[in-house]
Amino acid sequence: MRDALSIFLIDDDKDLLRATKQTLELAGFKVSAFSVASEALGALNADFAGAVVSDIRMPQIDGLQLFDRVRKEDEDLPVILVTGHGDIPMAVKAIQDGAYDFITKPFATERLVQAVKRALEKRGLVLENRALRRAADQARDDLPLIGQTPTMERLRRTLRQIADTEVDVLVTGETGSGKEVVASLLHRWSRRASGNFVALNCGALPETVIESELFGHEPGAFTGAQKKRVGRIEHASGGTLFLDEIESMPPSTQVHMLRVLEMREVTPLGTNEVRPVDLRVVAAAKVDLGDPEQRGDFREDLYYRLNVVTISIPPLRERRDDIPLLFGHFAERAASRFKREVPAISSAVQRHLQGHAWPGNVRELSHFAERFVLGVEQLPASAPPSAPETGEVLPLPERLDRYEASIIREALDANGGDVRRTIAELGIPRKTFYDKLQRHGIVRSQFAASKSGQI
Numbered sequence: 001m002r003d004a005l006s007i008f009l010i011d012d013d014k015d016l017l018r019a020t021k022q023t024l025e026l027a028g029f030k031v032s033a034f035s036v037a038s039e040a041l042g043a044l045n046a047d048f049a050g051a052v053v054s055d056i057r058m059p060q061i062d063g064l065q066l067f068d069r070v071r072k073e074d075e076d077l078p079v080i081l082v083t084g085h086g087d088i089p090m091a092v093k094a095i096q097d098g099a100y101d102f103i104t105k106p107f108a109t110e111r112l113v114q115a116v117k118r119a120l121e122k123r124g125l126v127l128e129n130r131a132l133r134r135a136a137d138q139a140r141d142d143l144p145l146i147g148q149t150p151t152m153e154r155l156r157r158t159l160r161q162i163a164d165t166e167v168d169v170l171v172t173g174e175t176g177s178g179k180e181v182v183a184s185l186l187h188r189w190s191r192r193a194s195g196n197f198v199a200l201n202c203g204a205l206p207e208t209v210i211e212s213e214l215f216g217h218e219p220g221a222f223t224g225a226q227k228k229r230v231g232r233i234e235h236a237s238g239g240t241l242f243l244d245e246i247e248s249m250p251p252s253t254q255v256h257m258l259r260v261l262e263m264r265e266v267t268p269l270g271t272n273e274v275r276p277v278d279l280r281v282v283a284a285a286k287v288d289l290g291d292p293e294q295r296g297d298f299r300e301d302l303y304y305r306l307n308v309v310t311i312s313i314p315p316l317r318e319r320r321d322d323i324p325l326l327f328g329h330f331a332e333r334a335a336s337r338f339k340r341e342v343p344a345i346s347s348a349v350q351r352h353l354q355g356h357a358w359p360g361n362v363r364e365l366s367h368f369a370e371r372f373v374l375g376v377e378q379l380p381a382s383a384p385p386s387a388p389e390t391g392e393v394l395p396l397p398e399r400l401d402r403y404e405a406s407i408i409r410e411a412l413d414a415n416g417g418d419v420r421r422t423i424a425e426l427g428i429p430r431k432t433f434y435d436k437l438q439r440h441g442i443v444r445s446q447f448a449a450s451k452s453g454q455i
């Protein structure tokens with residue numbers, strides 16, 4: 001720790017300053033010397049990684065005033081005062097006020113070195129504790145559910161009410177709207193919080209893998225199953241099982257899952273053993289499973305089993321009043337992560353915040369905030385279609401046309417030019433999509449390139 005920490009040494013007697021600096025450096029400390037207190041104060045801040053050693057008697061700002069200002073900046077920053085004989089009562093008072101130590105002139109080198117060493121040790125601990133506390137705070141706020149619109153207030157209330165019940169929950173919402181945030185809050189606000197929160201993305205795993213992931217298996221249950229594997233369901237026992245993208249669960253797995261939900265027991269592959277599980281299931285879907293068209297081959301009985309309580313998270317465009325709050329939060333977070341200042345918000349940024357459709361919802365907004373803080377955001381220069389800057393008012397069909405083009409551009413932009421995702425988001429057939437690109441003169445590859453600003 002000693003390496004990382006340093007001493008600010010202040011004395012108006014330049015010879016003494018040089019000599020003391022040398023003494024401390026010989027003892028292995030890093031020292032910055034100042035002959036004027038104001039200079040030292042200018043270089044200090046609340047997280048200063050070190051301690052201050054200052055003479056008391058100095059013109060302009062003296063050692064006691066310096067101590068006073070340092071204490072206001074950070075009361076845990078150790079200040080050691082160096083005093084002449086006549087100043088001892090003053091120094092004693094300073095100690096009572098929280099100064100770390102005082103040393104009377106002339107002093108033995110060892111006395112100073114020991115005092116500095118202890119002060120730095122103490123400082124090291126304080127800074128370490130602060131860092132830990134900050135990390136803990138951040139971890140706790142890692143998944144906050146920000147929002148002050150009535151919808152979000154209501155959502156939070158509902159979550160509080162049901163978090164600690166045993167009921168299974170279905171969470172629906174568009175991509176990036178906060179389904180995982182909600183699922184994790186349901187876990188953290190419940191008595192199950194001490195158990196595991198086990199997430200499984202049903203859309204990301206091939207059909208052959210998903211069953212053994214969920215139910216576990218014994219050695220030799222199938223080709224390649226060499227070792228016994230405890231399934232995610234058992235792993236979540238006592239905690240919460242989060243089944244993400246449940247709409248993509250293969251039909252055969254759905255049958256098995258239904259049984260788990262009904263019986264609260266699991267049979268690992270390759271066994272006849274039935275093991276009880278104490279489970280709370282939270283499932284998330286991007287589509288409305290209640291609608292037979294959107295449900296596709298998702299089993300109706302499983303839907304009804306999951307649908308005891310459904311929480312629908314509205315898309316961001318339906319809670320626009322939360323955008324500034326969320327944007328501010330993400331910008332602050334990005335600024336501290338990238339060690340930058342939050343830049344001033346230009347009117348183009350403001351227009352974008354208010355006018356953009358945010359098809360990628362809160363995730364898209366958080367990426368936008370990060371690019372904004374990094375200064376790599378390039379907003380399209382074009383004005384929003386509904387507000388032609390020339391003042392001309394276009395006929396309705398033309399306005400609709402422009403609006404459609406801007407929606408397509410936004411979707412392409414949000415999806416980094418990925419056609420499959422864009423089409424899924426727009427909910428139109430592939431052919432229609434390409435027809436529209438052509439009609440509006442939209443070049444898809446440009447959007448893939450614009451993603452380079454993304455982090």
Ligand SMILES: Nc1ncnc2c1ncn2[C@@H]1O[C@H](COP(=O)(O)OP(=O)(O)OP(=O)(O)O)[C@@H](O)[C@H]1O
Nearest residue numbers: 144145146147174175176177178179180181362363
């Ligand atoms: N209300 C909110 N307050 C703060 N952060 C939020 C909020 N909603 C979402 N986020 C953040 O936005 C990002 C996307 O949220 P999340 O992963 O929960 O979305 P999702 O609905 O699960 O998306 P997908 O369907 O794409 O998996 C995360 O980083 C999350 O922390």
Ligand SMILES: [Mg+2]
Nearest residue numbers: 179180244284
């Ligand atoms: Mg998710």
